[in-house]
Amino acid sequence: MTIGTLQKQSLRLANLHKQCFRHLPPPYSANSFQEFLRNETYFLAEEKYKGFAIARLVSEVAELITIAVDPNLRRKGIGKKVLDELINKVANAGANQFILEVASNNQAAINLYTKLGFTAVCKRKNYFRYKNFNVDAIVFKRLLEMV
Numbered sequence: 001m002t003i004g005t006l007q008k009q010s011l012r013l014a015n016l017h018k019q020c021f022r023h024l025p026p027p028y029s030a031n032s033f034q035e036f037l038r039n040e041t042y043f044l045a046e047e048k049y050k051g052f053a054i055a056r057l058v059s060e061v062a063e064l065i066t067i068a069v070d071p072n073l074r075r076k077g078i079g080k081k082v083l084d085e086l087i088n089k090v091a092n093a094g095a096n097q098f099i100l101e102v103a104s105n106n107q108a109a110i111n112l113y114t115k116l117g118f119t120a121v122c123k124r125k126n127y128f129r130y131k132n133f134n135v136d137a138i139v140f141k142r143l144l145e146m147v
C-alpha cells in the first residue's frame, strides 16, 4: 500500500469512527488508524465509507479493537458482514479464539455478537468510565476454526 493510499484510508476510517463514537470511549485518530494498518498483527475488514471492524491477533487470540457502521446505514447487515469477514481473516491467520469487550448498555452490539455466535464469559465492573457514571463491560468470546 502506498503512503497516499494509507493516509486516505486512515482518514476515511477516522471520519467514520468519529461519527460512531462521539462521546466516550473517544474515537481513534487518523494517526492511530495509520499505526494499526501498518502493523501486521492488526486486521481490517471494511465496507468502504459504510463500516469497518479491526482486530489484533496475538498468540492465537484475536481481540476486537473496534467496529463501526455509519449511523445512517445501520440495520442493513453491514456490521454483520464486516465482522464475519474479520473473523474469517483472523481464523485463516491462525486465531483459535476471538474475544471482545462491550459496554453492558450497548444492546445493538450485544445482539450482533450473540447473533454471530459469541457468548458472554464475564463482566468487568465499571470498565468504561464516563464523566458522571461508569458502565460495566461484558467480555464475549467465540472459538474459531480455520475456514
Ligand SMILES: CC(C)(COP(=O)(O)OP(=O)(O)OC[C@H]1O[C@@H](n2cnc3c(N)ncnc32)[C@H](O)[C@@H]1OP(=O)(O)O)[C@@H](O)C(=O)NCCC(=O)NCCS
Binding pocket: 020, 021, 051, 066, 067, 068, 069, 070, 073, 074, 075, 076, 077, 078, 079, 080, 081, 101, 102, 103, 106, 107, 108, 109, 111, 112, 113, 115
Ligand atoms: C453495533 C453496530 C456495529 C451494528 O452495526 P449494523 O450494521 O447496524 O448491524 P447489522 O445490521 O449487521 O445487524 C446485525 C444484527 O445485530 C443486531 N442489531 C444491530 N443493531 C441493533 C439495534 N439497534 N437494536 C437491536 N439489535 C441490533 C440485530 O440482531 C441484527 O440482526 P437483525 O437486523 O437481523 O435483527 C452499529 O450499531 C454501530 O456502529 N454502533 C456504534 C459503534 C459501536 O457501538 N460499536 C461496538 C462497540 S463494542
